[in-house]
Amino acid sequence: MRFEYAPAPESRSIVRLRDSYGLFIGGSFVSGSSVFKTISPATEEVLAEVTLGGVEDVDSAVAAARHAYERTWSVMPGRERGKYLFRIARLLAERAREFAVVETLDNGKPIRESRDVDVPLASAHFFYHAGWADKLGYAGFGPSPRPLGVAGQVIPWNFPLLMLAWKIAPALACGNTVVLKPAETTPLTAMLFADVCQQADLPPGVVNIVTGDGGTGRLLAGHPGIDKIAFTGSTEVGKEIARQCAVSGQRLTLELGGKAANIVFDDAPVDQAVEGIINGIFFNQGHVCCAGSRLLVAEPALDPLLDALKRRMESLRLGDPMDKNTDVGAINSRAQLDKIQSLAALGEEDGAVRWSARCPLPDRGFWFPPTLFTEVSSSSPISREEIFGPVLAVTTFRTPAEAVAKANATPYGLSAGVWTSKGSLALEMASRLRAGVVWANTFNRFDPASPFGGYKESGFGREGGRHGLEAYLDVVATDVAGTLGASDV
Amino acid sequence: MDVTSSDSALRGFLHGLPGVDEVGARARAEELARRSVKADAKRLALDLAISMIDLTTLEGQDTPGKVQAMCAKARQPGYGAPPVAAVCVYPDLVPLCVAAVKGSPVRVASVATAFPSGRAALDVKLADVKSAVAAGADEIDMVIDRGAFLSGRYLAVSEEVAAVKAACGDAHLKVILETGELGTLDGVRRASWLAMLSGADFIKTSTGKVAPAATLPVTLVMLEAVRDFARFDGGRRVGVKAAGGIRTAKDAFRYLVLVNEVAGEEWLDPRYFRLGASSLLNDLLMQRVRMEAGRYSGPDYMTVD
Numbered sequence: 001m002r003f004e005y006a007p008a009p010e011s012r013s014i015v016r017l018r019d020s021y022g023l024f025i026g027g028s029f030v031s032g033s034s035v036f037k038t039i040s041p042a043t044e045e046v047l048a049e050v051t052l053g054g055v056e057d058v059d060s061a062v063a064a065a066r067h068a069y070e071r072t073w074s075v076m077p078g079r080e081r082g083k084y085l086f087r088i089a090r091l092l093a094e095r096a097r098e099f100a101v102v103e104t105l106d107n108g109k110p111i112r113e114s115r116d117v118d119v120p121l122a123s124a125h126f127f128y129h130a131g132w133a134d135k136l137g138y139a140g141f142g143p144s145p146r147p148l149g150v151a152g153q154v155i156p157w158n159f160p161l162l163m164l165a166w167k168i169a170p171a172l173a174c175g176n177t178v179v180l181k182p183a184e185t186t187p188l189t190a191m192l193f194a195d196v197c198q199q200a201d202l203p204p205g206v207v208n209i210v211t212g213d214g215g216t217g218r219l220l221a222g223h224p225g226i227d228k229i230a231f232t233g234s235t236e237v238g239k240e241i242a243r244q245c246a247v248s249g250q251r252l253t254l255e256l257g258g259k260a261a262n263i264v265f266d267d268a269p270v271d272q273a274v275e276g277i278i279n280g281i282f283f284n285q286g287h288v289c290c291a292g293s294r295l296l297v298a299e300p301a302l303d304p305l306l307d308a309l310k311r312r313m314e315s316l317r318l319g320d321p322m323d324k325n326t327d328v329g330a331i332n333s334r335a336q337l338d339k340i341q342s343l344a345a346l347g348e349e350d351g352a353v354r355w356s357a358r359c360p361l362p363d364r365g366f367w368f369p370p371t372l373f374t375e376v377s378s379s380s381p382i383s384r385e386e387i388f389g390p391v392l393a394v395t396t397f398r399t400p401a402e403a404v405a406k407a408n409a410t411p412y413g414l415s416a417g418v419w420t421s422k423g424s425l426a427l428e429m430a431s432r433l434r435a436g437v438v439w440a441n442t443f444n445r446f447d448p449a450s451p452f453g454g455y456k457e458s459g460f461g462r463e464g465g466r467h468g469l470e471a472y473l474d475v476v477a478t479d480v481a482g483t484l485g486a487s488d489v
Numbered sequence: 490m491d492v493t494s495s496d497s498a499l500r501g502f503l504h505g506l507p508g509v510d511e512v513g514a515r516a517r518a519e520e521l522a523r524r525s526v527k528a529d530a531k532r533l534a535l536d537l538a539i540s541m542i543d544l545t546t547l548e549g550q551d552t553p554g555k556v557q558a559m560c561a562k563a564r565q566p567g568y569g570a571p572p573v574a575a576v577c578v579y580p581d582l583v584p585l586c587v588a589a590v591k592g593s594p595v596r597v598a599s600v601a602t603a604f605p606s607g608r609a610a611l612d613v614k615l616a617d618v619k620s621a622v623a624a625g626a627d628e629i630d631m632v633i634d635r636g637a638f639l640s641g642r643y644l645a646v647s648e649e650v651a652a653v654k655a656a657c658g659d660a661h662l663k664v665i666l667e668t669g670e671l672g673t674l675d676g677v678r679r680a681s682w683l684a685m686l687s688g689a690d691f692i693k694t695s696t697g698k699v700a701p702a703a704t705l706p707v708t709l710v711m712l713e714a715v716r717d718f719a720r721f722d723g724g725r726r727v728g729v730k731a732a733g734g735i736r737t738a739k740d741a742f743r744y745l746v747l748v749n750e751v752a753g754e755e756w757l758d759p760r761y762f763r764l765g766a767s768s769l770l771n772d773l774l775m776q777r778v779r780m781e782a783g784r785y786s787g788p789d790y791m792t793v794d
Contacts, residue, residue, distance in 0.1 A: 003749045
């Protein structure tokens, strides 16, 4: 019997978006000189007007952060900083539905994901780092590590709130103040977060948020008043920032692109592997830097696996991201859709065979069906370039050594997946894959306690876990100020 | 080669099936449990669930009065709801049920084979089956020999299922795996295939006498098994029955979603999916009344039988 789920849209009534948003500088919203609009990629409806941060705006945000760093935050005992972080974490959890709705409206990702993944994880990151704030002396960076100062942080549009949390939580826990630049197409949850900072009575200037486009990001990353730059985004922009920092001497961490291999052996738990492949490449429409975009299958397992995978892809529900039963949402922007379409077309020209799930695409908004390519040559752009969309390249291998060689044959090295029922093989593969994260019999699992970051052109530095603290700390041998780390416990 | 020809052939086949990753299977079941079933979908799901119920009483204290009342409710649940799929009782109560549901589409199912433990000699089990069939049971719910299964004597389990199937004649055979005693989801997958290879028309999770009874991850693995068996060379479409611990409409919807998205819509049919339950029916009826009236009534407005 046909069993169609009736529409089950999450209500927007919990959210009152303002018509326009200023910049969050020195603890209050201030207006700027020019504005731009942010739209919902699922409907192309204008959601709000947002301020485009210019030179003076960035200057004043950095000045506010410097002031707060010197007067308040760096001299505050760790346990007091921790209280603010705990408060923010709780507020995020309390206002989870509101954040989920705004994230889905602005980004286009399914409400199921923003509700079950993005928002709870963002809150968890604040909880986790709140706990570190008064224990930094025990983190392995000397008895009294020091904060760096003002951090300039530029984040992408794929996980707007979660990336904000990954950046702000450790920076604040370690005693730094921040100026954050959200992505141009997804500024709204950052604006809502500014509201949370006010609600938590966070001292003014500790968190500053300057919205804008790539130009604003460039102004922030190149600002001489910044001690540390943290960037998550494309490898191209990352390289530009790295060149700049090589001259300025500012500290830098980069989390860039990826082209992860998801390796399936013939003894894999097939049904779970299929779910892992689906989750690896279609989670968040494939807008995931660690997405498992290259599927490497042991040759004998290929045909049954492809059958099962295609069958499963047909059951994916693409459509209104606000519907609680939607699995695949909208592509984040027209520009990104163009990029995905042109790379997919290049793949076809190159001789790869394209197969897409038969799902009707809505008339308005930006959409791309879940797609896989078979008979992909290893030189094809489909298997080389980061598509950042719901497109999977399928190839085969014969031996574990060949799987390792193929998986590592990429300029990137962010993540990898291994599917096998044999524990020793999973461990052996993990030790030979050059990737910052290797998942065994799962994919796209994140936890604040687990360090995340890349090899090679996927960047450097780690976020999360004890290791992630290093990105926001200076190791010093003696406790000069007597205000941080172990001394105040 | 017939995989059921020897212990070693069976072992080779069953242990060659793809493994089940417990963490992943649980995560998938949990993900599907969050589907939202509202409005028209809910209306459809309520009646579909009612039509899939094996209304069950399996107690030492069952009396003719109790069973008769249950049969009446099975035929006519009331509030405009369709009849349930079957009533499920111990063998001695089959004649009473046959008379009570006569003229209705409700079928009579009987547990057999020394239910629930299955600890009796094969001829005793077969006699149990034959008496229930002779009394007019349309469906037989047998239990597998879990001791034999857990000690790797797959052939013994297979031969027993085949013998019971032969004793069933025209009656449909549901094979209870008692998954709560199998320990792993790999075990559930192997037991499912073993039962299907040996002639089961249905595979059923539990007796209801062992905790945990039906769970979503276990049912997920069984649905994957029937889906794959239907595509398997020499395979056919086998049904699944989730039994025990399913009490609310919300629980039932989760099973329907699982059937829909794992096995496929072909299984959304009382001929291929059943819910073994007793108190579930009243909750479904209560939800049905609410859908019609636009407000909740309460358990006091539902009949007790």
